[in-house]
Amino acid sequence: MASITSSSVTPYAQPVPALWASVIAWLVWPIVSIWLRIRQARGARHSIPLTEAITPAQMLALKPCFPSEVLAAVRVQLVPMLAAAIPPRLVRRLKLPRTLDLTTMRGMCYGDLLIIAGAPKAPPAALVFHELVHTCQYRVLGRERFLRRYVFSYVRTLDYWQIDLELQAYELQRRFMLSQAAPDDQPPEPPPDVWYEVIAMVGRVR
Numbered sequence: 001m002a003s004i005t006s007s008s009v010t011p012y013a014q015p016v017p018a019l020w021a022s023v024i025a026w027l028v029w030p031i032v033s034i035w036l037r038i039r040q041a042r043g044a045r046h047s048i049p050l051t052e053a054i055t056p057a058q059m060l061a062l063k064p065c066f067p068s069e070v071l072a073a074v075r076v077q078l079v080p081m082l083a084a085a086i087p088p089r090l091v092r093r094l095k096l097p098r099t100l101d102l103t104t105m106r107g108m109c110y111g112d113l114l115i116i117a118g119a120p121k122a123p124p125a126a127l128v129f130h131e132l133v134h135t136c137q138y139r140v141l142g143r144e145r146f147l148r149r150y151v152f153s154y155v156r157t158l159d160y161w162q163i164d165l166e167l168q169a170y171e172l173q174r175r176f177m178l179s180q181a182a183p184d185d186q187p188p189e190p191p192p193d194v195w196y197e198v199i200a201m202v203g204r205v206r
């Protein structure tokens, strides 16, 4: 869902037992869902089509990786910094993982809406690619299954780097970057077919 820098990840405690993680995820995901809907509605009002948020060269690079209807539907809100989901002071006081305050994140995916930090600078293609992988996961799984899976995965380990949907997004992002800039002595990797890869990982389309 989000992209962060490795320096912003807080090493954290022991994994939560699966049963407890399920209970917590079931309790938490409706709150996350409502919060996302509010952010989504607010962001949508200030968003622009993806084609206007990135350069034609970046769009050309992304085209082989995503279905054209996804690229046409996605809108982007460019902001200087992501708004805090939980007040940073509360995150510190409760000793929660720093990733929960979201201000260290570079991007967030709300289905077909991406919120990208760093404005007024143009977003890097790799970051947009990463968030678009989440858009595909979101579309394939459906909103509810995506959120439950993401929240469960996070609560289970309390480690951003163990969230399976994130691991897939970072792995595909790595392959995309290799396809863009191969070392001189190697042929470039083919760009990943993200829709195919997402279906292969999470199952059928809903």
Ligand SMILES: [Zn+2]
Binding pocket: 001, 002, 003, 130, 134, 166, 169
């Ligand atoms: Zn992500």
